[in-house]
Structure formats: C-alpha cells, structure tokens
Amino acid sequence: MSGHIEKEAIAKSFSRAADQYDEYARIQHVLAHELLKLCPSQDKKNVLDLGCGTGYCLPELQKIYPQADITGGDLAPGMLQHAKSHYPQFNYEISDAENLPFENESFDLIFSSLAVQWCDDFSIVLSEAWRCLKPGGHLVLSNLAVGTLQELKQAWLEVDHNQHVNEFTLGDDLLMNISDSDFVESEVKINTHIDYHPDVRSLTDSLKRIGAHNITQGRAKGLTSPGIIKQFKLAMEKHRTEKGLPASYAVLTCVLQKN
Template identity: 35%
Template sequence: MSLSVYVILNNLLMPTLSSRENLTSYKQQVAQRFDRAAVTYDVYARFQQQVLERLFQVLPMIKVDSVLDLGTGTGRAIPLLRSLFSPDRLVAMDLSQQMLSQARMAAPSQATSFICADAEALPFVDEAFDLVLSSLALQWCLCPDVLFDGLYRAVKPGGYIVFSTLCHGSMPQIDQAWKGLDDNIHVNQYATYTSLLEQVGKGGWTIDDAVLEPITMWFDSPEEAVDSIKKVGAGLVRGQASKGMSPSKWRAFLRQYAQLRQTAGVPLSYQVAFIVAQKAC
C-alpha cells in the first residue's frame, strides 16, 4: 500500500521551494488530491464540520455586503453565510475544480460566484470584501507573508478575516505509532500558535480574538482514523516519503496505532487555531 495516501504535507513551515516549477507542482498536487476526494469529502469530514461550526461561533456580528469563502471545499459554509449575513456578493473560492463542482451542486439556486484560484494569488481587486472566511484551508499555503499581505489588500478598511487552521502538535498519535518503524516524517510540522499570531500581525492585521483549541476525534479502528485524512483529500507526500512501503510495515503501523485505543475508541487529535483579525479603518 502506498505511503502517499497517509502522510500529510508540512504546510506553513514547509522548506522553501527552489523554483517556480516546484511551487506550481506542489499546488497542482494539492488540487489533484482534493479533486479525487471531492465525492467522498462530505461522508468523512466530521472533523472539518466540527471546526467550521466552531468557527462560526467567533464570527463578528457586522454589516457585510461582500464575502469570500476561501477554500470553500464542498461549500458547507455557503448557506450559513447567506443565512447569517445575507450578503449582496458571495464568492466561493477553492484550488480544486472538483470541490467547486460539488459546491455548485449543493447550492444551485443561490447567487454565488465560484472561482478556482490560489489563496496566495488572489484574483480580486483591492478592497473587494468586507469579510474573508476560511476554515482549515490556509495551512496548505506555503508563504505566510504573501498570504496575509494578499488578504489585507483584498479586504476593505475595517473588514475582517476569520479563519481556522492547524497548529503544531496536531496528529501526535500517528507520529507516535510510526516511531521505531522508520525514520521518515509522517505528520505535518505545522506552525506554532505563537508564530502563527506573529505571521498574522506582520500582515498588518489587528487580532481581535484568537484561541488555540485541542480537538480529539474518535474512531472504531486505526484504518478509519487514517481514512478521515485520506478521504477528505488531506494526504500528500513529497520527496523520499512518496515511495511505497511494504504491506508488513503498514500492518506494523496499524498494530502500533491500535495500542493507543482508549474507552472512546482510537484517537486522532488536532490543535486548531481560531483567529479573528481586522484591517484598520
């Protein structure tokens, strides 16, 4: 069984890519992974749904005319945004064409624009949105400076970015289960919560609300825990880790992971940051 479906890419702290070709290749790989998972996403995205619901709890109650749902996926946030704000303009953007296709089918009668684009190369005029919402998408970006600078330009004075993202310490059970089996990196090396806040501040944003919350999901088996990553498109590997592995090593990993079972089941834990930041008026 290939290792590539089980290893998550290092995101905010990924090593610098050496060329534009490598950058383009990486983004293409991300899009392809999510393209393949578009049909299965909603079935397996319990964690993503829980995070989205929590993110809506920190949304500021403001007058909103234009909204960008950045990394919309299958469009789960679209009806919630419409219900809460009734914006004149709602744009749903994603790197994956197939995710956008699923989102269109889920909201066929709603006046929403769907755009396939990269969060680090926003295709909008300056000061286009009152609010940018993004749930568990920004960790796929490579350059925080580019990301938060671009978002700052895209938001109107006094507007907000409200987002969730993974931080250091996520998925420790997978890392623990692999220890002793090989020397490869099998989990993301995400930004620490402190460095994430610094990255946002460097973009010119004023942080109005920020919290780091641990979330643990429970599964009947290690296979189901891993599927919760793979089946939503979040599995990606680069370099030597992309090589296949023997079935015996994979079975050894599953045995190690199964030993972490508790009364509630097999755990998979995340450290999730919820950030509300405002652009100066």
C-alpha cells in the first residue's frame, strides 16, 4: 500500500475486529488455504506466521510441520490476545513486518497471508523477512495490488473525491521489489479473485467487520449522509453480475528462498 500509513490506526482497527474477524473473513480464509498449499513439504523447525491475525492459519501450519515450533506475529495486540486464547500452544510476539522483533536467522519458514498490504514499503518487508530467515529458509507470502476493491473505488469516484478505499501498490512494483531482493524466486504470480456479495451492505460490512475498511490518511472524516450513501449504492449496482456484487482482489502470491 502506498502513502503514509498510521500503524497505530491499523493496529487499533484490527484489534477491534478480532472477535468477529473469522465470521466475516470468507475470502481471506479461501486465500489463506491457497497459500498454505504452497508451503514447501520439507521439514521446518521454526515457523513464523507474520500478520497471523486471529491465529486461523497456525493449526494449519502445525499440520504441515508437526515438529515445528510455531510463532504468530501481528501488529494488533487484540488479534494476538484472541489467537492466544484460542491456540495457547503457540508462541506470540507483537510484530511489525517492516521492523521484525526477531534475531537474524530465527526461522526456517515465514508464512504471511494478506497482512503486508498495509506496509509503507514492500522492499523493507522482504529485507526483514530475509534477515530473519535461516539460509535455505522460505518466505511464503501473499499481498494485495492495485485492482483490489476496484469496483468500490470506481463507484465512490462517481460520488465524491474523498478517499474511501485503501490505496494498493502496483503489481509491477511489487514484482520489481521481489526481483530486486536477495531472494531466489520459486513461484511468483498475481491473480485476481472475486468475492461476490448479495448487496452493498454485505460487501462493505464484511470489510468493516474484519477491520480492513479504509484506514489510510486522507479518508473522509465524519458521517456520510444518507444521500451520498444512496448515490454510492446506485453506482455500485452498475457492477452487479448474475453472481452478485463483485469485490475484486488482485493477489500477489510468492514462494521465495534465502540461499
């Protein structure tokens, strides 16, 4: 994500969402399972789930790596509290992907599903992951690129000039960050996934309930008037398909290795 990001606001927004997150995180869970399938099969001893949120992926990682010591790291204390109460068997550490609180060469695998799109600079995320991986270790990560929530963005543009939707980084820039990094690329791709909703309320609610609604600076302040909301809903309806109202996610997925 580009622009100045307030990490405190991000942490607060996700902490507040922790208790209801899993109920509304349909697309996030689908994409997490797709990413889990890409985890290398060779044994791993120390595994970090970076941006682990409610801890949803931690038991899944344990199934793949039964012998591993697994740590959940997240920016949001509320998320980690939730994860700890559900999965007390794992380790937890407040972690910022751009400034990891771990020693060099701590992990054999860093897994991260849809967590680093709120970071200012993806190249720093990559260099921090590289630093904390052991030689031969893997980074299995997904991130969001421009194109994500484009229907919402277009609909709001018809209504006003406030920033209602988070800004994402261009896919080409993310790819460039990867090729400029010290990692060896095993698999890198960008695919668009579409999440369909029956109505506008369901779509915007799902983003709000998981804490991923607009948290960038420059967002509209205060309440939005009923007239504006009506205009926005009409603009969104132009995107309706037979499957419902689409919310696109342009997902960068990568499996990288530190040599």
